[in-house]
Amino acid sequence: MKTLHPVSLPSGLYLVSTPIGNLRDMTLRALDVLTAVDTIICEDTRVTAKLLQAHGIPNKPLLVLNDHSENKGRAAILSRLANGESMALVSDAGTPLVSDPGYKLVRDAQDLGIMVTSLPGANAPLTALQLSGLPSDAFCFIGFLPSKSVARKKEWQRWAHSPATLLAFETAPRLLDSLIDMRDVLGDRDAAVVREITKMFEESRRGKISELIAHYTAGGAPKGEIVLVVSGAPDHVEMDDAAIDAMITSALDSMRVKDAAAFVAEQTGRPKKEIYERALIVSKQGRDE
Numbered sequence: 552m553k554t555l556h557p558v559s560l561p562s563g564l565y566l567v568s569t570p571i572g573n574l575r576d577m578t579l580r581a582l583d584v585l586t587a588v589d590t591i592i593c594e595d596t597r598v599t600a601k602l603l604q605a606h607g608i609p610n611k612p613l614l615v616l617n618d619h620s621e622n623k624g625r626a627a628i629l630s631r632l633a634n635g636e637s638m639a640l641v642s643d644a645g646t647p648l649v650s651d652p653g654y655k656l657v658r659d660a661q662d663l664g665i666m667v668t669s670l671p672g673a674n675a676p677l678t679a680l681q682l683s684g685l686p687s688d689a690f691c692f693i694g695f696l697p698s699k700s701v702a703r704k705k706e707w708q709r710w711a712h713s714p715a716t717l718l719a720f721e722t723a724p725r726l727l728d729s730l731i732d733m734r735d736v737l738g739d740r741d742a743a744v745v746r747e748i749t750k751m752f753e754e755s756r757r758g759k760i761s762e763l764i765a766h767y768t769a770g771g772a773p774k775g776e777i778v779l780v781v782s783g784a785p786d787h788v789e790m791d792d793a794a795i796d797a798m799i800t801s802a803l804d805s806m807r808v809k810d811a812a813a814f815v816a817e818q819t820g821r822p823k824k825e826i827y828e829r830a831l832i833v834s835k836q837g838r839d840e
Contacts, residue, residue: 568672572749679778682755683743689715707736735801747775
């Protein structure tokens with residue numbers, strides 16, 4: 552194990568990335584800072600204590616900052632920082648502030664003239680993008696997907712026109728339903744399911760969304776933490792009439808007929824008038840059922 556040599560740190564807030572699986576994925580600088588700071592701000596003291604113990608870092612005062620305590624605890628933390636303390640902000644896994652609380656603390660600290668710096672390190676979305684085999688020149692991370700189908704479809708519709716590769720967190724039990732919603736809204740694009748990153752059973756499975764649906768329908772839901780990656784919107788999507796009607800039906804879950812028709816026409820390159828007429832028929836069929 553590395554022998555830690557405490558360093559003298561200027562007062563301020565240090566954003567420290569932590570491993571997303573393999574506990575060895577810590578930078579030397581991160582270990583130095585966690586050893587030297589006065590206090591560590593974390594989501595779960597048990598998780599952070601385990602990390603410190605694994606790397607031989609002496610016991611540190613730990614403060615909890617999570618979704619429930621962020622507003623309440625922020626003022627006290629800012630006061631201590633303003634009085635000259637050095638503090639590290641860590642998440643349970645990965646890069647702080649990425650789908651985790653903390654941005655308000657960073658913003659307020661900077662507004663008060665407190666030094667804030669970041670120590671880069673492990674990050675699940677970026678690692679999944681690397682492993683997906685999909686274009687990485689432009690990408691958007693959209694966070695955790697909603698648990699309900701209608702809300703998930705609405706979220707994908709928000710991003711449906713983006714040419715960038717899209718990344719999102721999903722849970723294993725919801726993966727199959729989520730893939731079906733993704734296909735219904737986005738069409739049958741190239742995608743990847745990347746799971747258990749940096750762990751023993753790390754896997755990146757790539758193919759058309761329909762192929763991934765077939766795989767997980769046959770084999771069942773995988774275990775572990777999952778990042779979904781899907782290619783950006785093409786110039787237009789060639790689809791048969793049945794697929795067009797399925798896309799219209801999905802769009803009608805959250806849009807009026809006119810808006811749904813405009814959305815599907817833009818996605819597929821089909822004439823707006825044609826899609827509007829089909830949308831009227833699909834909408835009427837839905838009401839009659």
